[in-house]
Amino acid sequence: MTLYYSLTFLLLVFEMAVFMALIVPLPFTxxxxxxxxxxESPIVAKLQYGLKITFIFILILFIDSVxxxxxxQQELSAFSKEGNGIGAAHLGTDRMEVQARKFYSQRNMYLCGFTLFLSLILNRTYTMILEVLRLEDRVKLLEGDKRAGGKDSARVAEAGSLGEIGRLKKELEAKDRDIETLKKQAEGLSSEYYKLGDQVSGNKGDKNEKKGQ
Incomplete structure (x- = not known):
């Protein structure tokens, strides 16, 4: 196995170890x-940036291996179509050599393919765990747990849901505008009600005065 495929194998083992670490059950805190x-770690951020570049090279290796x-496979098909022009021993040796190259090519293809596929799984798993942590912390806040919502929670929420926070802020602003509109409508209705009440009471007073006369 060449050096770059050996490094790809080591990266695959590293991804497997990280995935196992992510799914290990740990206390919420x-x-x-x-x-x-x-x-928040700058070292982890640099490592992630380097891994992205590495995965680009692995993608190139995967395309080359395919x-x-x-x-x-085309060479093997050509061997199967050849006649008796070549000696059986020579043909068998060449065929074994081509089959060996096929085995190594398939091994490299599977190695690069599984490495790329596992990287996608890791990225999705990390995002889902951040979302679960954010939702668990929100539930604890709603249940009245004062220990929830600390600095660590804010960091996780910021890492996993910046777009969600922006959307919730817009919804909150829209709700505030609706509440202000309802308040104005309620004030208008109450003023109209008092005006009608004054008018009714005034009409009753006029009728009583006319009856008294």
Whole structure:
């Protein structure tokens, strides 16, 4: 195995270890602090940036390995179509050599493919865990847990739901405008009610005065 495929294998093992660490059940407080550290650490940010560049090279290796598998498959098809012009021993040796190259090409293709696929799973798992932490913290706040909503919670919420916060702020502003509109309508209705009450009471007073006369 060449050096870059060996490094790809090590990266695959590292991704498997990270995935196992992500799915290990931990107490809520410890998990929240851990993900707050991950979201704020500059070292982790640099590591993520380097991994993104590495995955681009792995994608290139994956495309190259798929191309090699396709070419080797074509060579095997050509061997199967050849006649008796070539000696059986020589043909068998060449066929074994091509099959060996096919095996290595397929191995490299699977290695790069699983590494890329696991990177997508890790990214999605990390995002889902951040969302779960944010929702758990919101539930604790609604239940009246004063320990919830600390600095770590704010960091996790900021890391996982900046767009959600912006959307909630817009909804809150719209609700405030609706409340102000309802207040104005209620004030208008109450003033109209008092005016009608005054008019009714005034009409009754006029009728009583006429009856008295």
């Amino acid at each position: 410890i998990k929240r602090k851990l993900f707050a550290f991950i979201s 191309n090699r598998v396709f070419r080797v």
